[in-house]
Amino acid sequence: MxxxxxxxxxxxxxxxxxxxxxxxxxxxxxxxxxxxxxxxxxxxxxxxxxxxxxxxxxxxxxxxxxxxxxxxxxxxxxxxxxxxxxxxxxxxxxxxxxxxxxxxxxxxxxxxxxxxxxxxxxxxxxxxxxxxxxxxxxxxxxxxxxxxxxxxxxxxxxxxxxxxxxxxxxxxxxxxxxxxxxxxxxxxxxxxxxxxxxxxxxxxxxxxxxxxxxxxxxxxxxxxLSMLPGERAVHPKPVIYKDVKYIKSEHDGFFTPLKTIGDKVKPGTRLGTVTDYFGNIQQTITAPTHGTILMINETPPVKNGESPVAIGIVQK
CATH class of the missing domain: 3.40.630.10 (Zn peptidases)
Known part of the structure; x- marks a missing residue:
């Protein structure tokens, strides 16, 4: 430049x-x-x-x-x-x-x-x-x-x-x-x-x-990269994920999380609910797979097609 x-x-x-x-x-x-x-x-x-x-x-x-x-x-x-x-x-x-x-x-x-x-x-x-x-x-x-x-x-x-x-x-x-x-x-x-x-x-x-x-x-x-002196800092217990599964909302409304980041989940685990603007439950979002929650929305607004939860699938 x-x-x-x-x-x-x-x-x-x-x-x-x-x-x-x-x-x-x-x-x-x-x-x-x-x-x-x-x-x-x-x-x-x-x-x-x-x-x-x-x-x-x-x-x-x-x-x-x-x-x-x-x-x-x-x-x-x-x-x-x-x-x-x-x-x-x-x-x-x-x-x-x-x-x-x-x-x-x-x-x-x-x-x-x-x-x-x-x-x-x-x-x-x-x-x-x-x-x-x-x-x-x-x-x-x-x-x-x-x-x-x-x-x-x-x-x-x-x-x-x-x-x-x-x-x-x-x-x-x-x-x-x-x-x-x-x-x-x-x-x-x-x-x-x-x-x-x-x-x-x-x-x-x-x-x-x-x-x-x-x-x-x-x-x-x-x-x-040997740009600075020091010992390499590889984590002693790394967790490797082979994929991330994004779970979508099927409605516009309010999302309420039932789990948090780092939680281990399995198929059927309840992750959160989506309610309409009047507080009526429209959807209970559940985990489709085993994994670890990497991301979850903490604020209520959610749109149809958005993913308020992401699950990391561990590589064995």
Whole structure:
């Protein structure tokens, strides 16, 4: 984006292109090594990683790290200031569904195009950092995508374990066409670059525990890449999920959860109820499979076809 950061230098600036503004910190290590992109704010109401990346950018010393860290503090600045759940108020689109974007498209499509051209094209590893929006309660987890390239998929899985997170979701549902990559991390994967998604924190909160955990995850990834000294932080008892089952509501109305994140369920377990606007039960949502609840809605509004519950299916 027309900005240069010399070896051994750290720069924080607003990178601008037409109407797009992106707060960026580049820490260009004095010693050679990989280039790591850490991004927050792809969805503007997911806050813990934003604060974690502020701390990391301030803590890193360019004279002592190996390689380069690009910190994208807020990928969706308009969504952040618009206080929007996942969407960009300029065009009502979800940035994480518009990649690789278009230079002549809508506002969100132009951001996706810029991130593809100016960020993804310059990196070796990527972590897109998310959390639960204001309606979602989440069990902290990391998505380890796979695209059918054995070497890349294995490296990505090692990268996911190196975050130190216990719950790892194997994820192969995204398109494998670079011209239709859809999401930010999948844009990296379809170009041969390991790209993770972390989910840390929930309910649009900014609690210290989640911020500190997200901060630790970023440092763990740097240790794995030999950018910082230290011991690798693989969780001693990782839980690997082979799939995530999203359970849909069949009605508009109020959702009331009967279980919470981390709960183990089996077929028939009652997960929540959907009532109409008068309080009459229209549906009892039950588990179709064994698994662990990874996400559940804590706020009442629900629409027909929405998924207020997600169950992780453990890989045996």
């Amino acid at each position: 027309g900005e240069t950061t010399e070896p051994g230098e750290k720069r924080a600036y607003i990178a601008s292109h037409n109407d797009i503004k992106l707060p960026v910190t580049v820490v260009n290590g004095a010693k050679s090594g990989p280039t790591l992109l850490l991004a927050a704010g792809t969805h503007g109401d997911e806050f813990p990683s934003m604060f974690a990346l502020q701390r990391l950018a301030k803590a890193l010393d360019a004279s002592t790290i190996n390689g380069t860290v690009i910190v994208l503090h807020l990928a969706n600045l308009d969504g952040f200031h618009g206080r929007r759940l996942a969407l960009n108020p300029k065009d009502e689109k979800n940035l994480n569904r518009e990649f690789p974007g278009s230079p002549t498209g809508t506002a969100t499509e132009q951001i996706a195009d810029l991130l593809t051209r100016e960020f993804i094209s310059k990196i070796d590893f990527f972590v897109d950092m998310h959390s639960g929006s204001s309606n979602q309660k989440l069990l902290n987890h990391v998505y380890s995508p796979f695209v059918g390239d054995k070497k890349l998929d294995a490296l990505t899985f090692d990268f996911a374990k190196a975050t130190g997170m216990q719950h790892i979701v194997m994820y192969g549902d995204r398109p494998r066409d670079p011209a239709n990559s859809v999401s930010f991390p999948n844009t990296a994967m379809t170009r041969g670059i390991p790209g993770l998604t972390t989910e840390i924190g929930h309910l649009a909160q900014r609690d210290e525990k989640s911020i500190e955990f997200a901060f630790d995850v970023t440092k763990n990834t740097m240790i794995f």
